[in-house]
Amino acid sequence: MSELPDTPNAPAAGTDHAALAVIGSGPAGVSAVRAYLDAGGPGPVVMLTSDSDLPYERPPLSKEVLAGHAPAEGQPIQGKGLPDGVELRRDTTVTDVDLQAHTLQAGGDRLGFDRLIVAAGASPHPLPTAEPDAEIHLLRSLDHAQRLVTSAQHARSAVVIGSGFIGCEAAASLARRGIQTTLVSTEEAPQLKRLGRQAAEKITQWLVGLGVEVRTGVRVSGVQAPRTVHLDDGITLSPDLVLAAVGVTPGGGLLEGTEVMVHEGRVVADEFLLAVPGVWVAGDTARAHHGLAGRPLPVEHWGDALAMGEIAGFNAAQDAQGHDDGARAWETIPGFWSTIGEHTIKHSAWGDGFESVEWVERTGGFTAWYGDAEGRLVGMLTYNADDDYERGQALLEAGATVTEAAAGDRPESDGDGAGEAAE
Ligand SMILES: Cc1cc2nc3c(=O)[nH]c(=O)nc-3n(C[C@H](O)[C@H](O)[C@H](O)COP(=O)(O)OP(=O)(O)OC[C@H]3O[C@@H](n4cnc5c(N)ncnc54)[C@H](O)[C@@H]3O)c2cc1C
Incomplete structure (x- = not known):
């Protein structure tokens, strides 16, 4: 186990009631507590995690760390620790959640909460x-x-x-x-x-x-x-x-049998990442409705976990302060980068399949444009083709066709900024 600097000014350990309880200390949980406190959410805030370590970046573990090019130590998520005012309970697995009583059980301890964010990620099969x-x-x-x-x-x-x-x-x-x-x-x-x-x-x-x-x-x-x-x-x-490395099981099973709907291990939520009043979900554990795609999307990517956590935390803070109309929707395009040896590929996609691939060779790289049965763009993969990557994000947002994408077109501006995003 490696040690990162501990959270300064955390509330006294052992509180038995939290204004906000967060299950999980991965990117979704960490960005949730940051956004919650930034938006003025009240404390105490308690984060419970099965992990023994302070929150750390996972992506380097299969890359630089395993290759022996970086020490096998935890790097803080986005280079910083948890904000002041978060009590982190490590080696603490939540085994039961009672949404009627607003309590959860972890080992011998019971914690009451006003609001809950589920960011329990996934575990390998x-x-x-x-x-x-x-x-x-x-x-x-x-x-x-x-x-x-x-x-x-x-x-x-x-x-x-x-x-x-x-x-x-x-x-x-x-x-x-x-x-x-x-x-x-x-x-x-x-x-x-x-x-x-x-x-x-x-x-x-x-x-x-x-x-x-x-x-x-x-x-x-x-x-x-x-x-x-x-x-x-x-x-x-x-x-x-x-x-x-044969796949993962999302952590939503914990909520089975509660008022929350769980689909294949994922907690079902609306585009505001709300599962039921007072309970939000973010990251690999979520099956949330995507504001732009117009359908539920399960995603298992680092950047999306950060983005979803931020939304869940912000929305929980708004709710706690009675700001009913201030909730943010999840609308960022899902995607990830992967590095295989020295080759970094960048993928953006709704992530629920494709019917066609338009392959374009680039100097020292390539781009694949993925289409659905109607020829609409549903994803892209780039290697050494960052112009395509940036353009593709806007094309996906704009609902462009694969033909337009492969022809090098830029999306029409519809006045809401989707076109400008490509510039
Ligand atoms: C080695 C590796 C490399 C990766 N590289 C990339 C990459 O390059 N790009 C990319 O986009 N994605 C990558 N991923 C995927 C990415 O890490 C995940 O999508 C992301 O971590 C999901 O974040 P999360 O917060 O939802 O869940 P997690 O990061 O899995 O965090 C879940 C947290 O919940 C805790 N927890 C679970 N159940 C309980 C419970 N019952 N009680 C208390 N705590 C609980 C866990 O201990 C953990 O702290 C990689 C994953 C791994 C493992």
């Missing part, structure tokens, strides 16, 4: 086919990353299971350490479903270029203790290190 005592790393927390780095320091070979972003980034980072790394995946190519064939081929080239052996279209049929990985094509691998 264990590998279902592994023996219980098999040595398989997961990667979500700083603690996970520190264990993984310790193993990597002594490993000559590694198997990474799963070709999502965490799997691809981690495989690249392990290979950059000089570890002989194999990526195995049920997908036909890394990120094929999410990004399409051309992008999957590029990612494969980058991984192979770093020395990663990419074994796709295979399933792990079992892992015997300590680290014997059986693939369903008959191959057996016995690496020094195994990492499973």
Whole structure:
């Protein structure tokens, strides 16, 4: 566990009633308490987290930290600690929420609250086919990353299971350490479903270029203790290190059985991120209605968790101060950047699929424009093509077509700023 400077001027620990309780100390929870206090929300504010560490940035953990280019320490979220006036309860898992009584249970302690923000993120799936005592790393927390780095320091070979972003980034980072790394995946190519064939081929080239052996279209049929990985094509691998990156379970299950609606582990909310009066949700745990997309969007991205937390915190503060008409809606376009070795790709999309891909080669880079069945732009992926990336944000906001995007058009200004955003 690493230590960051502790929160100064926090209220005395142990209060049994909070004006605002926040579950989770990831980006959504942290930006929520910052926005809540900035907007004049009353205290006390209590943040409860299962994490042992002070809030930290997750994105470097699968990149610089795992590659050995940065220390395995927590970097404060956006470079700063929690604001004064937040009581952070670490190693504190909320096990029950009673929305009638406005209380939550964490270990032996019960906390009453006036308002609640749920920012419980997601936790990685264990590998279902592994023996219980098999040595398989997961990667979500700083603690996970520190264990993984310790193993990597002594490993000559590694198997990474799963070709999502965490799997691809981690495989690249392990290979950059000089570890002989194999990526195995049920997908036909890394990120094929999410990004399409051309992008999957590029990612494969980058991984192979770093020395990663990419074994796709295979399933792990079992892992015997300590680290014997059986693939369903008959191959057996016995690496020094195994990492499973096979997806996550959102943390909304905690609210099952309450007045809040939970869909596939996510808390359902309106565009103001309100689940029921007095309860907001933000980040990976949310299934909120998106103001621009006009439909619920589950997103699992760092920047969106920050943005949603800010909205939830601001809206909770407005509510606490009786400002009924001041709530902000969630309208930012979801997206993330991912770095595989030295290649950073930038993705913006509604995130619920595409029907067509228009691929445009750029000097030293590329852009993929994704369309729906009617040819409307639903997403884009850029590599070394920042002009397209900036233009694409505005095109998505403006509801442009893939043809317009690929032709290099800029969106028409409709007077509400969507056009100007591209300039
Ligand atoms: C290694 C790694 C690299 C990543 N890189 C990128 C990237 O480059 N770009 C990108 O866009 N996204 C990236 N992501 C995804 C991004 O980190 C998540 O989308 C983001 O952290 C979600 O924020 P959150 O606040 O919703 O949840 P989390 O960050 O998961 O935080 C949830 C918090 O809730 C706590 N918690 C959960 N349940 C309970 C409970 N019952 N009681 C108390 N506390 C609880 C947890 O301990 C944690 O503190 C990465 C993720 C990982 C793991």
